[in-house]
Amino acid sequence: MSSRMPPLDECPAWKNLIAHHREVGNLHLRQLFADDAGRGERFSAEAAGIHLDFSKNRITGETLRLLVRLAEECGLRERATAMFEGKAINLTERRAVLHIALRAPRDRRVACDGIDVVPHVHAVLDRMAGFADRIRNGEWKGYTGRRIRNIVNIGIGGSDLGPVMACEALRHYSQRDLCMRFVSNVDGTDFSEATRDLDAGETLFIVCSKTFSTLETLTNASTARAWVTGRLGDDRAVARHFVAVSTNAAAVAAFGIDTANMFGFWDWVGGRYSMTSAVGLSTMISIGPENFGAMLAGFHAMDEHFLGAPFERNLPVLLGLLAVWNVNFFDARTLAVVPYEQYLKRLPAYLQQLAMESNGKQVTLEGARVAWDTSPVYWGEPGTNGQHSFFQLMHQGTRAVPCDFIGFCQPLNPAGNHHDLLMANLFAQAEALAFGRSAAEVRAEGTPEWLVPHRCFEGNRTSNVLLAERLTPHALGALVALYEHSVFTQGVIWNIDSFDQWGVELGKVLAQRTATEFDSARDPDLRHDSSTNALIRRYRRLRQQGD
Numbered sequence: 001m002s003s004r005m006p007p008l009d010e011c012p013a014w015k016n017l018i019a020h021h022r023e024v025g026n027l028h029l030r031q032l033f034a035d036d037a038g039r040g041e042r043f044s045a046e047a048a049g050i051h052l053d054f055s056k057n058r059i060t061g062e063t064l065r066l067l068v069r070l071a072e073e074c075g076l077r078e079r080a081t082a083m084f085e086g087k088a089i090n091l092t093e094r095r096a097v098l099h100i101a102l103r104a105p106r107d108r109r110v111a112c113d114g115i116d117v118v119p120h121v122h123a124v125l126d127r128m129a130g131f132a133d134r135i136r137n138g139e140w141k142g143y144t145g146r147r148i149r150n151i152v153n154i155g156i157g158g159s160d161l162g163p164v165m166a167c168e169a170l171r172h173y174s175q176r177d178l179c180m181r182f183v184s185n186v187d188g189t190d191f192s193e194a195t196r197d198l199d200a201g202e203t204l205f206i207v208c209s210k211t212f213s214t215l216e217t218l219t220n221a222s223t224a225r226a227w228v229t230g231r232l233g234d235d236r237a238v239a240r241h242f243v244a245v246s247t248n249a250a251a252v253a254a255f256g257i258d259t260a261n262m263f264g265f266w267d268w269v270g271g272r273y274s275m276t277s278a279v280g281l282s283t284m285i286s287i288g289p290e291n292f293g294a295m296l297a298g299f300h301a302m303d304e305h306f307l308g309a310p311f312e313r314n315l316p317v318l319l320g321l322l323a324v325w326n327v328n329f330f331d332a333r334t335l336a337v338v339p340y341e342q343y344l345k346r347l348p349a350y351l352q353q354l355a356m357e358s359n360g361k362q363v364t365l366e367g368a369r370v371a372w373d374t375s376p377v378y379w380g381e382p383g384t385n386g387q388h389s390f391f392q393l394m395h396q397g398t399r400a401v402p403c404d405f406i407g408f409c410q411p412l413n414p415a416g417n418h419h420d421l422l423m424a425n426l427f428a429q430a431e432a433l434a435f436g437r438s439a440a441e442v443r444a445e446g447t448p449e450w451l452v453p454h455r456c457f458e459g460n461r462t463s464n465v466l467l468a469e470r471l472t473p474h475a476l477g478a479l480v481a482l483y484e485h486s487v488f489t490q491g492v493i494w495n496i497d498s499f500d501q502w503g504v505e506l507g508k509v510l511a512q513r514t515a516t517e518f519d520s521a522r523d524p525d526l527r528h529d530s531s532t533n534a535l536i537r538r539y540r541r542l543r544q545q546g547d
């Protein structure tokens with residue numbers, strides 16, 4: 001058990017921040033920028049090809065100094081080192097947390113329980129690369145001798161969101177004659193729509209499940225097996241059309257997949273931190289081993305930066321501390337992530353799991369109820385689309401919504417002046433949120449008096465801008481690692497276990513139990529509350545009528 005003394009709200013830096021917030025909390029960004037001509041440069045930092053401009057946060061130099069002190073008092077340096085050294089920092093599951101080892105170069109040593117895990121990591125990466133190449137060059141044939149053209153990843157949560165996001169983000173680098181599909185939902189529609197136009201003889205399923213016991217994934221995998229064997233007319237087809245990604249070889253074999261076609265990983269890789277493990281097999285098939293390696297290098301560059309850079313210039317630390325400042329001192333309940341890059345359209349969904357499953361916790365590492373708020377709700381949509389929907393609330397709503405804008409200087413698909421317009425929108429939105437539009441400015445435009453209040457923007461709304469040269473595999477890796485370590489930083493400050501997910505476990509158990517009750521005709525089986533019992537009865541009745 002770790003014990004951190006004193007609790008967060010008794011840390012000297014926390015108390016100083018409370019007093020400091022009373023002094024600076026009402027300052028307007030207009031004022032802060034007017035007082036310091038160099039603010040834009042002063043409050044920015046760069047690492048692994050990513051530039052972070054955090055000057056549009058409601059902070060002063062003193063805020064930053066106190067936040068850094070808070071990180072020190074909370075033992076962030078020691079906790080990060082413990083993670084990188086393979087200590088069991090996931091206390092409730094008594095596990096090491098070593099996703100950083102998944103992207104360590106071959107010549108690095110990362111020990112877990114005294115064993116260097118890097119050779120194991122690279123052995124799997126090499127096998128993945130060999131397999132990916134065989135799919136990509138057509139050497140791996142389906143059961144009927146046809147080349148594989150469709151890859152369907154079956155997985156959910158951490159075994160789905162990373163690959164979905166990465167395949168979409170790096171589609172520009174993909175082998176275009178391979179069709180990538182993802183099935184996660186136990187809703188039969190997901191499987192049905194993903195496969196309806198596919199030829200089984202040309203389709204490979206990757207069953208991706210760390211535990212190989214997840215209801216949704218095993219249900220979809222069984223349906224896929226029946227789909228393949230039904231269409232190809234032979235159970236032996238499974239060997240050519242199914243591979244597995246898992247830590248559970250026995251369950252993979254029991255399902256009928258030869259463990260020679262299984263790509264393993266380890267219990268020190270959390271689901272939502274697994275996209276650089278074998279869980280990334282679909283990504284590697286899509287973009288090729290070389291691009292996958294470049295993505296890993298991007299992750300690694302940010303890992304190194306996080307571990308070594310001083311806190312005041314450390315991107316993940318800054319992003320994490322600013323989230324704490326906005327949540328705990330400005331009562332921000334949500335945080336919007338708005339990529340001005342169409343290929344990053346699934347990034348907000350990925351970050352939702354990363355942040356909210358990690359830091360959606362209400363007890364400390366010692367099991368005491370926290371006396372401070374923890375994770376905000378992460379959400380978002382690509383810009384500029386968001387500007388034509390929810391940005392209204394961000395500009396003029398009653399709740400402040402801090403926002404991360406993400407943009408790239410070079411387009412992957414140049415087309416006329418599209419990219420300049422895209423980026424002009426990004427910069428303009430961050431500017432408008434920060435500085436607003438005063439009544440005097442609105443009046444000066446000749447606005448009738450009755451309309452003035454409606455056309456005013458108070459401004460002073462926080463945002464970060466993340467800017468990189470171009471969306472490359474390296475840049476994506478650096479960006480995702482930045483958020484991973486930012487989430488870690490927040491969890492350390494809040495003194496919670498960012499690596500367990502007991503809330504997810506509960507759902508898995510409850511659904512299994514309830515599913516067994518639908519086919520029972522006997523009412524006494526319904527041992528829930530009156531609402532759930534009534535819903536189950538109604539469902540039983542109506543589903544029979546529909547048969």
Ligand code: G6Q
Pocket residue numbers: 156157158159208209210211212213214217270271272273357501504
């Ligand atoms: C992630 C969670 C969760 C998990 C899924 C799938 O951190 O643990 O989202 O990834 O429940 O689990 P399996 O990979 O074991 O099927």
